[in-house]
Amino acid sequence: MHLGKLFLNASLNFDWGDKMEQLIQQFVNGVSLGSIYALIALGYTMVYGIIKLINFAHGDIYMIGAYIGFALTTFLHVGFFPALIISMLLCALLGVLIEKVAYKPVRNSTRIAALITAISVSLFLEYGMMYFVKAETRTFPELLPNKQISILNTNAVLDIKNLYIIFVTISLMLILQYIIYKTKVGKSMRAVSLDRDAAQLMGIDMNKTISYTFAIGSALAGAAGVLVGTYYNSINPLMGVVPGLKAFVAAVIGGIGIIPGAVLGGFFLGMTETMVSAFGGSLYKDAVAFAVLILVLLAKPNGLLGRNIKEKV
Amino acid sequence: MKKKISLFMTLLLALSLLTGCAQSTSNVASNVPETIKVGLNYELSGGVATYGQSLTSGVELAVEEINKNGGVLGKQLELVKVDNKSDNAEAANVSSRLATRDKVVAILGAATSGNTKAASPAANENKVPLISASATADDVTVDSNGKVREYVFKTCFSDSFQGVTMANFAFNDLNLKNAAVLVDNTSDYSKGLAKNFKETFTKLGGNVLTEEAYQAKDTDYKAVLTNMKAKNPDVLYVPGYYEEVGLIVKQARELGLNVTVLGGDGYDSPKLLEIAGAEALNKVYYTNHYSSMDNAPDVVKFKEAFNAKYSKDADAFNALGYDLAYFLADALERAGVADSVKLKDALASTNGFKGITGTLSVDEFHNPVKAVTILQVVDGNPTFLKKLEP
Numbered sequence: 252m253h254l255g256k257l258f259l260n261a262s263l264n265f266d267w268g269d270k271m272e273q274l275i276q277q278f279v280n281g282v283s284l285g286s287i288y289a290l291i292a293l294g295y296t297m298v299y300g301i302i303k304l305i306n307f308a309h310g311d312i313y314m315i316g317a318y319i320g321f322a323l324t325t326f327l328h329v330g331f332f333p334a335l336i337i338s339m340l341l342c343a344l345l346g347v348l349i350e351k352v353a354y355k356p357v358r359n360s361t362r363i364a365a366l367i368t369a370i371s372v373s374l375f376l377e378y379g380m381m382y383f384v385k386a387e388t389r390t391f392p393e394l395l396p397n398k399q400i401s402i403l404n405t406n407a408v409l410d411i412k413n414l415y416i417i418f419v420t421i422s423l424m425l426i427l428q429y430i431i432y433k434t435k436v437g438k439s440m441r442a443v444s445l446d447r448d449a450a451q452l453m454g455i456d457m458n459k460t461i462s463y464t465f466a467i468g469s470a471l472a473g474a475a476g477v478l479v480g481t482y483y484n485s486i487n488p489l490m491g492v493v494p495g496l497k498a499f500v501a502a503v504i505g506g507i508g509i510i511p512g513a514v515l516g517g518f519f520l521g522m523t524e525t526m527v528s529a530f531g532g533s534l535y536k537d538a539v540a541f542a543v544l545i546l547v548l549l550a551k552p553n554g555l556l557g558r559n560i561k562e563k564v
Numbered sequence: 565m566k567k568k569i570s571l572f573m574t575l576l577l578a579l580s581l582l583t584g585c586a587q588s589t590s591n592v593a594s595n596v597p598e599t600i601k602v603g604l605n606y607e608l609s610g611g612v613a614t615y616g617q618s619l620t621s622g623v624e625l626a627v628e629e630i631n632k633n634g635g636v637l638g639k640q641l642e643l644v645k646v647d648n649k650s651d652n653a654e655a656a657n658v659s660s661r662l663a664t665r666d667k668v669v670a671i672l673g674a675a676t677s678g679n680t681k682a683a684s685p686a687a688n689e690n691k692v693p694l695i696s697a698s699a700t701a702d703d704v705t706v707d708s709n710g711k712v713r714e715y716v717f718k719t720c721f722s723d724s725f726q727g728v729t730m731a732n733f734a735f736n737d738l739n740l741k742n743a744a745v746l747v748d749n750t751s752d753y754s755k756g757l758a759k760n761f762k763e764t765f766t767k768l769g770g771n772v773l774t775e776e777a778y779q780a781k782d783t784d785y786k787a788v789l790t791n792m793k794a795k796n797p798d799v800l801y802v803p804g805y806y807e808e809v810g811l812i813v814k815q816a817r818e819l820g821l822n823v824t825v826l827g828g829d830g831y832d833s834p835k836l837l838e839i840a841g842a843e844a845l846n847k848v849y850y851t852n853h854y855s856s857m858d859n860a861p862d863v864v865k866f867k868e869a870f871n872a873k874y875s876k877d878a879d880a881f882n883a884l885g886y887d888l889a890y891f892l893a894d895a896l897e898r899a900g901v902a903d904s905v906k907l908k909d910a911l912a913s914t915n916g917f918k919g920i921t922g923t924l925s926v927d928e929f930h931n932p933v934k935a936v937t938i939l940q941v942v943d944g945n946p947t948f949l950k951k952l953e954p
Contacts, residue, residue, distance in 0.1 A: 269794065273790060273791075273793075273794045276790045276793075276819070277787060277790055280784075280786040280787050280790060281787075283784075283786070284784050284786070284787075387835075388807050388835060388839070390835070390838040390839050393841075397818075397841075399818055399820070408818070408819060410818055483783050483784075483811060484811075484814070484839060485783075485807065485810065485811060485839050489781075490783075493781070524787070525786075525787040528787030528788050528791065529787055529790065529791060531791070533776050533777055533778065533787070533788045533791075534749060534777045536787075
């Protein structure tokens with residue numbers, strides 16, 4: 252027994268540093284990946300929260316945002332932050348345009364009609380874009396410093412670009428919260444979300460409110476596009492499909508329609524995927540991630556931050 | 565409505581027949597009796613058109629040279645070039661058209677393994693040899709029962725061979741003993757290379773510490789790379805395509821995993837450098853068919869001739885196409901007569917044919933035994949390192 256204890260101690264001492272370091276690194280990896288999902292999920296959840304439409308084209312606006320950023324930085328040699336802002340503005344315009352052309356005519360039809368329209372818009376953007384920019388991968392120029400910092404003096408490293416992404420995600424989340432809860436536009440958004448007809452009777456311009464919603468949601472997608480483009484440094488017309496889906500999942504896990512929920516859900520999903528890979532399941536990471544989604548929804552049907560509200564009949 | 569559609573289809577059919585006629589008549593018109601007709605079944609349009617076009621320019625350059633030097637068996641070679649539109653069904657059609665209507669002595673093509681496999685039954689049935697210079701899949705010349713397709717040949721090494729060569733190179737030349745393998749689980753090509761690398765590397769006495777997988781189009785590899793790093797390998801074998809490999813190498817370097825990275829001909833694209841950056845690509849080696857920086861006299865002669873005709877540098881596909889035409893000419897000379905069946909026997913008994921992509925002998929499975937070129941990336945440029953003879 253004594254020997255056994257000794258052995259246990261020895262093996263703990265032997266492995267501890269390495270394992271801990273690996274764990275810290277995987278944690279950082281998870282946070283980095285999660286911050287990307289969170290960033291895309293913000294816009295998703297916001298549009299859903301206000302007009303109850305799952306905007307499947309969100310991932311594709313994110314892709315177009317990345318291409319706008321690419322064009323600005325490659326051909327016009329614009330810096331990182333100006334490119335981010337211009338891309339957000341152009342995506343906002345695009346979002347409003349899409350809403351006016353595609354979603355507004357089916358606003359009063361069934362939910363399924365709106366959903367199918369959203370899927371069509373998504374495919375249209377993907378393959379329309381492919382026609383213009385070709386299917387091949389493009390590479391972003393280096394915009395942000397390519398530097399890694401060591402964490403707690405171990406070999407675990409954090410990329411500076413991740414700090415940018417996390418910083419932008421958290422700031423955008425706070426700005427969104429501010430807009431929705433402290434401004435007049437936000438108030439009208441919440442009113443439309445609560446009861447569309449009543450809001451209109453109270454003199455709220457519904458078209459304007461919905462336009463604002465799409466403008467803000469799409470601007471968020473554009474920001475995500477530029478950030479992720481710089482981070483991975485490679486973009487293509489179908490880059491929005493998988494992250495769009497994952498971000499949607501993140502939004503649902505966190506509680507769709509709840510802004511901090513999207514961020515929490517994003518980090519949760521990123522962390523789950525990374526940990527599954529870390530424990531040797533790199534092939535099953537999607538299967539496990541989606542299994543977790545099902546489990547979360549079984550336990551909390553309204554998401555991690557969702558309240559249990561009974562639907563009124 | 566239905567009537568309209570069927571009318572439209574009939575019209576379309578009629579039109580396509582007309583265009584087909586126009587093409588073949590023009591062939592007949594230019595047909596001097598004393599020529600040997602060779603069919604080209606290549607991807608001249610569609611998804612992988614660049615491969616087909618590159619191969620065709622290589623073939624055309626070689627045929628021009630051959631004809632200038634008196635042709636084959638005293639006759640000029642005549643190319644019948646047909647586009648298979650990068651499509652499997654079309655590749656099969658083109659094959660049977662070339663064999664039955666144009667009565668070619670042999671068909672060169674197609675560029676990809678998939679199209680070549682689709683094109684081969686028609687060639688086999690009509691007893692016309694089909695030779696591909698770039699279909700690297702292991703099962704192009706052999707069917708699923710392990711039986712050789714009698715009239716199908718290829719002049720490029722098989723996928724499995726690249727894995728074997730890289731394992732030898734890593735163990736013997738670079739003196740690396742502990743490997744980690746990262747494989748694209750959605751690609752047969754990647755899995756084939758990885759399997760052969762692992763087998764050979766272990767047989768030589770090396771250790772494969774870990775094997776992880778990813779899927780094409782993934783973008784974040786940090787979790788698997790962290791796992792690999794924890795195992796302390798001294799070499800990574802990543803047989804994949806440049807798009808994913810670029811990101812993998814970049815992220816590995818960001819995580820401080822600075823070991824040697826090895827791969828196959830899927831790395832052969834300028835995009836690899838764009839995605840990963842020159843610094844990350846230090847200590848990257850890969851196998852390929854040919855290097856434009858090889859300075860063997862034959863290769864230099866080819867490069868100059870190619871540059872003179874097309875005013876650009878020859879790539880691997882150009883070189884493969886060029887070799888392919890000479891390979892055919894060599895077999896025709898040995899067959900002694902422009903006859904498909906005799907040509908097939910001559911092709912099968914090729915021994916020590918000297919091409920610019922290496923010396924080549926045909927084995928009993930109609931696969932070539934030939935050298936592999938190993939490239940090392942230096943400051944972002946793939947640089948010729950050595951040619952490994954089998």
